[in-house]
Amino acid sequence: MDKHYSLAILGGGCAGLSLAMRLSEAGSSAPSTLVLERxxxxxxxxxxxxxxxxNPELKDWVDHSWLNFEIKNGIKNFTRGCKKYAYLMLSAQTFYEHSLAKIASNGQGITLLNNQDVLEVSKTHNQTWQIITTKGTYTADKIVDTRPITQNKDEDSILWQSFIGFEVETSQDMFDSNTFVLMDFDAAFNQGLGFVYVLPYSSKRALIEYTIFAKQTFAADEFSGYMQQSLLKYLKDINYKILRTEYGKLPMGNQKINKTNDPSYVYAGLYAGAARPSSGYAFQRIQRWAKECAHALINHQLLVAPKKDTWILARMDDLFLNVLKSNPKSSVHLFYNLFLNCKTSTVIRFLSDHARMADYFSIIASMPKLLFIKELPAYIFKRLFKYQHD
Ligand SMILES: Cc1cc2nc3c(=O)[nH]c(=O)nc-3n(C[C@H](O)[C@H](O)[C@H](O)COP(=O)(O)OP(=O)(O)OC[C@H]3O[C@@H](n4cnc5c(N)ncnc54)[C@H](O)[C@@H]3O)c2cc1C
Known part of the structure; x- marks a missing residue:
């Protein structure tokens, strides 16, 4: 039997490392912590x-920022300035390097073990948790479980965001590193919403990503046609090399949030409610949770689970996603109008969970009313049905 820990974090990805890093900042006041990563x-x-x-978390670590973005729908394009709220990019490489260095600086207090696939977790007769991995057995008083659900079904989320990105280097200057493309809609895509997202890091280097919002998930190999078409559009016939690729599948309106009733075991991360339903973005929400949870643990309080959204935000996202799901053909129009008709700062605050009351009204006013009115009866019925079964 290996050592006993005060806390075991299952999964050392974004959420697991963020919590461990925040705990490491407390020096010797941090609870003895074990991070198990597959x-x-x-x-x-x-x-x-x-x-x-x-003032977002880890702003000091960002690799690149942009002050302008473009929205394109194939016929019309427009550019918006975002000087007030720049768009920031932090690569996984930078995040892992910095967070691992911080964790290591804590010395013996926080142990990160890689190559450890967690197989089983159970409570022992003396009320501690026993964790069995491919490499050993460990015990802990508390567990934070950040492992993603692997067996997720399409119906577990209102919509899914699937995407594949290619980081490319071109032989000639091709990009404007001050302006990124937030959404370049693919009018020909008919299984939901398809769009290209381009992050230029320099005049010769960019991440070009094809993203799909749909009822079902798309596997990486289903993107090859869309990706080829996107590379052709942005790189024309110039020479380029692919430096790396990234693939993701994020729940938008997750209906199966992981939770337990045991205060000594919490779920965290993407499948525990970290992903913002209407965008799938989770990074800042994970950072805020990690800080709060670490603070509670250092002060000998209970574990903190990811926060639920406010009532208004949750209802707006839920209704918006249901409208998108029922009207895939109108989704380009919905997003295009949102950015065209609303002040950029309003949309950015809304997307970043920092909307003011006036922002909610502006967002609602920018939406095509008929689509939402048509969706309301089915939506209200769904909500009532959900309450009866919760
Ligand atoms: C390619 C990509 C790009 C994204 N871009 C953005 C973005 O721009 N902005 C944003 O806000 N969000 C973004 N997200 C969403 C979100 O921020 C990330 O998915 C984030 O990594 C979620 O953190 P997590 O800790 O929940 O999951 P992960 O970071 O995936 O960590 C989970 C960890 O658990 C480990 N694990 C799994 N099973 C086991 C096991 N049995 N035993 C031990 N370890 C296990 C995994 O190896 C992994 O390291 C992106 C996601 C992806 C995939």
């Missing part, structure tokens, strides 16, 4: 972006 090594496997609203 992967043997960390790779530059994702690109986290968020808006510079309300």
């Amino acid at each position: 992967n043997a090594h960390y790779k530059n496997d994702r690109t986290w972006c968020f808006w510079d609203v309300a």
